[in-house]
Amino acid sequence: MIVRAKHAVPEQVREYLGAVLDRDRSSALSTVDRMLESKKDMAEAFNLLAAAQVEIGEMWAKGIVSVADEHFATNVTLECVDIVSERLSRPRVRRRGLAFLCTVEGEYHLVGLKMFSELLRDQGWETVILGSSFSAESLSRRADALRGRRVDLLCISATMPSCLPLLVDTLEAIRTVPAYSRASIIVGGHAVTSRRWRDALSHGRDGALADFLARGYESALKFAASLNR
């Protein structure tokens, strides 16, 4: 498919989009191979894949592509995230601690979280992606398997603004679970841009509900790097 967009879309993104929308997985993977010849930075390569996903969202909202096209593209993009991280991750320098990552209850957008997990891993964190739609109760159950070990960093992704009330409940409850009592908490994702979210997460019963709020991953990575020095 020839992809035409009103705004500027980098050529590599356009090529990748054309391939995934033609349902041509191997050509999409070859595009990523070529992308990796010029992009040596993991975050930069992820930005191109993210731009493709956003473009697919626009096309889906306008009825140009179907839900099935979006599912196919997202699956290939998740595969490409693995390829990029395998090819560009640096030898591990240090162990920073254990990071758990999930999306908030009711949230099923997982790609941004997966990218953030790979970037954290490259920074030396041991990362575990728990999955989508996690409440405090399900987070607590997952911590049972740690047998006394504690989580150092909990990252929660939120795209849909409608998830805010459940996120507030989760964060209020999670601080009382011993495995998370010392964890730094980052809430990231598109929903965090709104003033309402920032206000709600900046105040809780005993102070701020989250330690760091991030729309994108750059500032969150700096925050994570500042921990456990």
Ligand code: B12
């Ligand atoms: C793929 C997709 C889906 C897939 C997700 C599959 C999967 N396994 O992830 C499925 C089919 C499940 C889906 C469902 C829906 N979707 Co959808 N989806 C998308 C799409 C096309 C791409 C998402 C994506 O991969 N983006 C790329 C990633 C990299 O971007 P990102 O998630 O924003 O992450 C970035 C930052 O936010 C940050 N980040 C994200 N998480 C975290 C976490 C931390 C800790 C940090 C530090 C940073 C961080 O990192 C990334 C940096 O680039 C978007 C379009 C778009 N604009 O994103 C629509 C989009 C998000 N979806 C939308 C909608 C409306 C829906 C549905 C309501 C559709 C429906 N009627 O059912 C449901 C809601 C489901 C739910 N409750 O979660 C709208 C949301 C509008 C809004 N804000 O309200 C969008 C914007 C499409 C559109 N243009 O209208 N969707």
